[in-house]
Amino acid sequence: MGWRPHFSQGTLHRSMRRPSMTRRDDSLIGQVVAANVVLVALTLFAASLAAGLDLTVSDQRWSFLILALAIVLTLCVNMWMLQRRFAPLERLIKRIEGIDPTEPASHQLPAEGDPVEEIDKLSRSFNLLLERIEDERRRSGTLAMRAQEEERRRLARDLHDEVNQALTAILLRLEALAQDSPEVNLEEMTELKRLVNQAMEELLNLARQLRPSALDDHGLMPAVEAQLKRFSARTGVEVTLSPEGDPNSLPEDVQTAVYRILQEALANVGRHAGATAVAVEIEADDQRLELRVRDDGEGFDPLAVAHGSNGGGPGAGLGLSGMAERARLAGGELDVRSAPGGGTTVSLHIARLQRVPS
Amino acid sequence: MIRVLIADDHGIVRSGLRMLIDRQPDMEVIAEAEDGVSALESTQAHRPNVAVLDVSMPRMTGLQAAREIRAHAPDTRVLMLSMHDDERYFLEGLEAGAAGYVLKRAADKDLIDAVRTVADGRTFLSDEAQRVLMDEWLEGGSTDVDDGLTPRELEVVKLIAEAYTNRQIAETLKLSEKTVESHRTNVFGKLGMRDRVEIVRYAIRRGLVEP
Numbered sequence: 001m002g003w004r005p006h007f008s009q010g011t012l013h014r015s016m017r018r019p020s021m022t023r024r025d026d027s028l029i030g031q032v033v034a035a036n037v038v039l040v041a042l043t044l045f046a047a048s049l050a051a052g053l054d055l056t057v058s059d060q061r062w063s064f065l066i067l068a069l070a071i072v073l074t075l076c077v078n079m080w081m082l083q084r085r086f087a088p089l090e091r092l093i094k095r096i097e098g099i100d101p102t103e104p105a106s107h108q109l110p111a112e113g114d115p116v117e118e119i120d121k122l123s124r125s126f127n128l129l130l131e132r133i134e135d136e137r138r139r140s141g142t143l144a145m146r147a148q149e150e151e152r153r154r155l156a157r158d159l160h161d162e163v164n165q166a167l168t169a170i171l172l173r174l175e176a177l178a179q180d181s182p183e184v185n186l187e188e189m190t191e192l193k194r195l196v197n198q199a200m201e202e203l204l205n206l207a208r209q210l211r212p213s214a215l216d217d218h219g220l221m222p223a224v225e226a227q228l229k230r231f232s233a234r235t236g237v238e239v240t241l242s243p244e245g246d247p248n249s250l251p252e253d254v255q256t257a258v259y260r261i262l263q264e265a266l267a268n269v270g271r272h273a274g275a276t277a278v279a280v281e282i283e284a285d286d287q288r289l290e291l292r293v294r295d296d297g298e299g300f301d302p303l304a305v306a307h308g309s310n311g312g313g314p315g316a317g318l319g320l321s322g323m324a325e326r327a328r329l330a331g332g333e334l335d336v337r338s339a340p341g342g343g344t345t346v347s348l349h350i351a352r353l354q355r356v357p358s
Numbered sequence: 359m360i361r362v363l364i365a366d367d368h369g370i371v372r373s374g375l376r377m378l379i380d381r382q383p384d385m386e387v388i389a390e391a392e393d394g395v396s397a398l399e400s401t402q403a404h405r406p407n408v409a410v411l412d413v414s415m416p417r418m419t420g421l422q423a424a425r426e427i428r429a430h431a432p433d434t435r436v437l438m439l440s441m442h443d444d445e446r447y448f449l450e451g452l453e454a455g456a457a458g459y460v461l462k463r464a465a466d467k468d469l470i471d472a473v474r475t476v477a478d479g480r481t482f483l484s485d486e487a488q489r490v491l492m493d494e495w496l497e498g499g500s501t502d503v504d505d506g507l508t509p510r511e512l513e514v515v516k517l518i519a520e521a522y523t524n525r526q527i528a529e530t531l532k533l534s535e536k537t538v539e540s541h542r543t544n545v546f547g548k549l550g551m552r553d554r555v556e557i558v559r560y561a562i563r564r565g566l567v568e569p
Contacts, residue, residue: 160441165368168462172374175466176381193466200463204441218446226444 028089029082036078040071088119096126141329142253149211149256156207164203171196212259219248220255221282224262228280235270237295238277245284254353257330258282258291264319265293265346274298275343289332291348299338360385360477363404365397365420366412366439371462375410375469382470394418398426401434407477410469411456413440413447421454428455428521435476439465446555448487449562453554455521458482491562506548512564514541518554519561 044067171193178189207213214223221243232239247258262280269275275297283290320336323346327334332350362385364375369392376387389404391397395417401409409427411420418426424436437458438451451459457476460468461484468484475482483491507515510531517527524542528535551557 161368164441164462165371168465169368169370169374171463171466172371172378172469175469176374176378178466179378179381197463197466204443204463213442214444214446222444222446226446229445 029086032082033075033079037071037075040074044071085116088116089122092119092122092126099130138329138331141325145256145326145329146253152211153216156210156213159203159207159210160213164200164207167196167200167203171200215255215259220250220258221247223259224280224282227259227263227266231266231270231278237269237275239280240277241280241282243282247282247284247289249286250284250289251353254289254330254350257326257332258289258348260326261291261323261334261346261348262293264323268319268344268346269293269295269297272297272300287351287353289348289350289353293346294343295345296343299340299342299344301340302336302338360408360473361388361404361406362386362473363389363391363397363400363406363409363434365391365394365400365409365415365423367392367415368412371412378469379473385470385473394420394423397423398430401427401431405431406434408435408437408473410437410439410473413438413442413451421450424451424454424456425521429523435479437472437476437482439469443486443490445490448483448491449555449558452519453521453558459487460484461486507545511541511545511548514538515545515557515561515564518542518545519558521554 228239275295279294281292324334335347338344366372379385389400391400394415413420435457438456458472460472464484472482524538528538
């Protein structure tokens, strides 16, 4: 969408004939210059008629040449001035084109003042538009996230309350039966009970992954403690937790975000890192929240992962973009630092806790 | 004969419990309840030896019902029955004054044992709960922590952890309720704790109560 105009007549004609948004010759500046050319040419033509200039008379050819030079000069100055005037507009266009739709807020145009009033207004209203888009995006993202959590909660509860209760009943009845069944059946009864038991345990784990009831019953910190203990028991990785402040008073969406990001970070440690120790720090007060998950594992090359995440190459599936999205929706940002051989640190930072628009 | 009340909001679980308990020669189910409120009413009406309460029930949770039973029908021993195996749930059960905690998925092995044990005046924890609480105890096992509690305050901590009410603590320690109240405030303040569950955990760490 460059606007640098061409000087050839043919181009000017074409652009005046059929304006179109896509062709570079149809830029605003091109059209203005073309209009100016026509006006100046007409004026000169009229002037030369009025002055009675005659090309056939050789004296007057000089006058005519001077007039022609004046036209060219006027147009050049005109071009130059217009280019300068239109430069902020061009910058604005470049910025708009460069906006990443997943992160419009980070592309705010400079808030104050372009000397040209219209450009200034345009920047401002564009920033407002960006804000509104970002608000709307966060709102719908938050709603989607809430709906997802709600659905998971419902599923987890159903597994817990319906399926597992039925299994409990089966287990109790089996035990009652086993108590007075003949000796020969005992082994089979024991095996049956073991199978029921195993099914219950698997359902419980499934329900917990979907949505741990501790998060709703006890709040963030007990849920986190339980999660870390289970992680440590499952993987043998040593885990330390240093909490500061009162994370339990955080808004529910933020608690969920912290829990889920931690869950994903730990899953990555368990799957990829080959770590022996993980340190989890959570600091919270009324205003801000910090979560840091540090491991001493192999680490990875963040750039390779950033590229791999599109193409399914190495590092894809770390869930980094999902974590970052959660962080954004909670009003914060995610920072992942890692280097091959140097461990990985995942941090969630929320500078200004706020209720998400709902 | 051990007289048992069973409370669970799932009919199928209640019938399973009844089937198993009634089969024992030394036990009988004398009442069933499907929520916390009717569990409490039933307990007051029938005075069972043991009340088996599901932790999560409508109207009044099993935990709350356990507290109420502890306060209004102290002769009935409470056995919590739960799906949850997180430490915090065990601690809450103990804090609510339950004498035992049985996981539903270990109910075949543990339930009958547990009913007998608590009816006998002792405490029952399923293996899982014991393991978790022992870990807790070992982790915080150093008893030389100087938390600035006086011996009297430690006694109060122990009784709080065992779900005694202020009045019961006052009777046990031969103090006025006011004094107990101020001890309690001091203890929470010195330890920087917010609720009784944390006190229970602390008491386990200090070895004041047995997991």
